[in-house]
Amino acid sequence: MSRVIEVICIRCPKGCKLRVEVDNKEISVTGHGCPLGESYGRDEALNPKRMVMSTVRIIGAKYPRLPVRTSEPVPKDKIKDVIDALRGIVVSAPVKRGQVIVRNVANLGVDVISERDMERV
Amino acid sequence: MRDAVVIGGGPSGLAAAIGLREKGLDVLLIEREEELGGILNQCIHDGFGTKILKKALSGPEFAGYLMEKALSLGVEAITETYVKSVEDRGEYKEIITISPKGIEEIRARAIVYALGARERTPFEIKIGGTRPAGVYTAGMVQRLLNLYGILPGKRVLIVGGGDVGMIVARHLYLEGAESILVVFPEEFFAGLPRNVQQCILDFGIPYRPRTTVKEIVGRDRVKGAILARVDERWNPIPGTEEFYPCDTIVFSVGLIPYASNLEEIGARIDPRTRGPEVNEFFETTVRGTFAVGNLVQIFDYVDDAVETAYIASEGVRKYLEDERRLERPVRISPGELVGPIAPQRVEWDDSRDVIVFFRPRIEAENVKIQVKSPNGKILKEYFRRYVRPSTMERIEIPRDILEGLDEVIVDVSRH
Numbered sequence: 001m002s003r004v005i006e007v008i009c010i011r012c013p014k015g016c017k018l019r020v021e022v023d024n025k026e027i028s029v030t031g032h033g034c035p036l037g038e039s040y041g042r043d044e045a046l047n048p049k050r051m052v053m054s055t056v057r058i059i060g061a062k063y064p065r066l067p068v069r070t071s072e073p074v075p076k077d078k079i080k081d082v083i084d085a086l087r088g089i090v091v092s093a094p095v096k097r098g099q100v101i102v103r104n105v106a107n108l109g110v111d112v113i114s115e116r117d118m119e120r121v
Numbered sequence: 122m123r124d125a126v127v128i129g130g131g132p133s134g135l136a137a138a139i140g141l142r143e144k145g146l147d148v149l150l151i152e153r154e155e156e157l158g159g160i161l162n163q164c165i166h167d168g169f170g171t172k173i174l175k176k177a178l179s180g181p182e183f184a185g186y187l188m189e190k191a192l193s194l195g196v197e198a199i200t201e202t203y204v205k206s207v208e209d210r211g212e213y214k215e216i217i218t219i220s221p222k223g224i225e226e227i228r229a230r231a232i233v234y235a236l237g238a239r240e241r242t243p244f245e246i247k248i249g250g251t252r253p254a255g256v257y258t259a260g261m262v263q264r265l266l267n268l269y270g271i272l273p274g275k276r277v278l279i280v281g282g283g284d285v286g287m288i289v290a291r292h293l294y295l296e297g298a299e300s301i302l303v304v305f306p307e308e309f310f311a312g313l314p315r316n317v318q319q320c321i322l323d324f325g326i327p328y329r330p331r332t333t334v335k336e337i338v339g340r341d342r343v344k345g346a347i348l349a350r351v352d353e354r355w356n357p358i359p360g361t362e363e364f365y366p367c368d369t370i371v372f373s374v375g376l377i378p379y380a381s382n383l384e385e386i387g388a389r390i391d392p393r394t395r396g397p398e399v400n401e402f403f404e405t406t407v408r409g410t411f412a413v414g415n416l417v418q419i420f421d422y423v424d425d426a427v428e429t430a431y432i433a434s435e436g437v438r439k440y441l442e443d444e445r446r447l448e449r450p451v452r453i454s455p456g457e458l459v460g461p462i463a464p465q466r467v468e469w470d471d472s473r474d475v476i477v478f479f480r481p482r483i484e485a486e487n488v489k490i491q492v493k494s495p496n497g498k499i500l501k502e503y504f505r506r507y508v509r510p511s512t513m514e515r516i517e518i519p520r521d522i523l524e525g526l527d528e529v530i531v532d533v534s535r536h
Contacts, residue, residue, distance in 0.1 A: 008318040014486075014507040015314030034506075050319060053165045053179060054295065055267055062155065065270040067165035067181050076323060083295050097185050115165060116181035 007044045011036040020045040049073035052082045053115075056101060060120050061093035067115040068101050074108050081106040093120040123149050125437050126216055126229040128204050131159020133414025134235030135187040135196075136427040140434025141233075142194040146441070149227065150191070150198040151218065157191075157198060158184030159237060161423070163263045166288050168315070172424035183423060207232065207386055209407065231409045231437045234383055234397075235430065238376035238415040243280070243337075246374055250336030255343030259289045259373035266292055274369025278346055279303045280334050283511070284312035284421075286373030291320035293371075302365065304332040304348060306355040311511040313421075333357060334370065343368055376419045383412060394418035394461040400450070400468035401475045402436025403429050409440050418463050418478065421513045425478060432476065436469075445470040451523045456493070456532025458482045460510065467523060474517040481533045484509035489534045492518055494526055508533060 002023040009016040009032060018031045018041040029041035051073045055065035074082060085106045095101075095118045102112040127138045130152030141148040156162065161169065164180030171177050178186065191198070202220040216227040240258040257265075257273055259281070265271040277298050279286050282305030290303050303321065308330055310317045321328060329348070335357055336347040350361035378396035380388075388397040388405040396417045397405040404411050411433040414426035451467040453475075462479035481488075490503040500522040508514065516531070523529060 008314045008322065010313075010315040010318055012507065013313065013509065013512040015317065050323065051167050051177070053167060055165065055270060057270065063268045065268055067179065067267060069165070069167065069179055079295070079323075097182065115179045116162075116185055 005045055007041065007048075009033075009037040009040050011040050018044070022046075048076040050076050050079055052079050054083055054086050056086050056089040056091060056112075058095065058118060059090060059092050061095075061118040062121050063118075066091060066095060066101070066118055068112050069115055070105065070108075070110050071100075071113050072110045074110055078106060078108055082108070082112070086112065093118050122213060123147050123227065123229040124441060125149075125231040125233060126151060126214070126227060127233045127235055128216075129159070129235035129237060129414075129416075130154070130157035130198060130200065131235060131237050131414070132161055132184065132187060132423050133237070133416070133426045133430045134159070134233070135184075135191050136430035137233045137235055137411075137413055137434050138196045138198070139187065139191050139194060140431045141437060142191070142196050144434060144438045146438065148196060149229070150196055151202050151204060151216075151227075152198060152200045153203050155200055157188055157200065160260070163260070163267045164288075165267045166291075169423050172422060173427060187427075204382075207382075209386065209410075214409065231411065231440055233411040233413060233430070233433055233437065234405075234416055235413050236379040236382065236416045238378050238419055241372075241375040241377055243334075243370075243372045243374070246372075248334055248337060250338055250347070251340060253337065253339035253341055253343050255339065255369045256337060257369065257371050259285045259371055262289050262371050263292070266296055272297055273371075274298070274343075274367070276300045276367040277302075277369045277371060278334070278365060278367040279371045279373060281305055281373035281375075282307055282310040282312065282328070282330070283373060283375070284316050286371070287312050287316040287320040289371060289373060290326050291324065294324050294326055300367070301326050302367070303328040304334065305330060306333050306351045307331070313512075335362060337370060338364070343370055346370055376415065378416045378418065380412075380416060383407075383410070383416075386410065388412070391461075391463070391465060393455070394463050396463065398465045399463055400436075400466050401432075401464045401471075402439060402469060403433035403464065404436050404440065404468070411436055418461050420478070421511075425513065425515065428476070429478075439469060439471075449527050451526055452528040453477060453518075454528055454530045455479065456491075456530045458533040459531055462531060472520055474519055475523070477516050477518060477531060478513055479516075479531060480510050480513055481508040482510060483533060483535075485533070485535055489536075490514060490516055491532050491534050492516075492522065493530045493532060495528050495530065500529065 053069040058066040124146040138150040161180035161184035169183035345366040349357035413430040460480040492501040
């Protein structure tokens, strides 16, 4: 089975438009300007991952929202799952930066952690 | 009497205070808001610190890193304090502040301004139509969403294809906006490829290049906008107008250094950067008064803004110790293909390389950045595989090539 993905290379400000063809185990990248682009195209075809950032409700803090992110990048097609899993989560101040807010979010094997300290007020 | 006061507790101000404390100086950091960290607190996306820390932190994490460092060094900071005025009394600067405690006077031998930038408003870019509710700047949307959890609208038009516009588009998309359209006058997004891919293309958010908003429509609340195609000079093409229905319009049309306070005390403002003119240690044209970060010019990376603050802290030390200045300063001028550039002059008798930041005026591959004497002699060249206006360049100019000159020109050469 073959598939084609189009992706913009993020390895330098030039932003080459890559076309990656995956045919069984054969991967061919075109449109890249340098070897960095080729390896980026391969990664994006095989296992694209993204860090997910959002906020959750917090009680007893200066602001009503606490910024959070995944502890590791997650597969790109699971971004929405993470966002959905955070809906309805409520935490209480105080919270420390790096503190786990949701363990093993959406069964992805990564945690959602706090991006900052939030004091109780 | 303090050695130095830093005005502004964002990343650049924190870094300046850290640098000053590391040199053993007595420094007070003054912040207008309730907490330190500045704009980083609402920038919950990652990508901060990639140059300094070699990892991509979120805004609040990078702010946390700076705050912890400042705290561990014993930086004294006061918040909810607004600087009303600054007077130069020769030996010292007199700073009048207003805070919940009342009006106070602080004396310091040197001042570092780290006021950052403000957002350009829609009304600075000639937008016609009405002025209903539902028109925001991107920074305000970020603040509402990320600090207060408020989605400002459901059907959103975003004007501007820079990094901030793209990041806000992704947040709005993930947090529940029903429809989003991004329009911008350029041929393609002006921001980083990383954001084009990860904020726009990843989610299939629609966008229209070479498009502008001619008019805002709606009486009490935004009902939509009149969009128009633009030509290469960004002028609307007659007959291409089209009504686009939406309830919210977000403008992300650039940042401008917050330089009015410095202008008031007599610092010269550079019309290109719109920030104060500075020397190689980021001292303004008012001696003992320094400016750092986005107040000087708009940086792409917080890491670069932080670097200017560290350099300035060394400048403050030199000023306090009354170190030698050059008899004749050397001007750093932009060549034909260079836009905003800072520092604008070299003024101190020092041996360290001069770090210069600028934006090229062209997009081109395989170019040379050249430092030239006024008669065209090439003094130093730097190869770049790719340059473009929306990516700031940083070069280190060796001191020895400046000897005997009163001006050098930084330019970009296609060959």
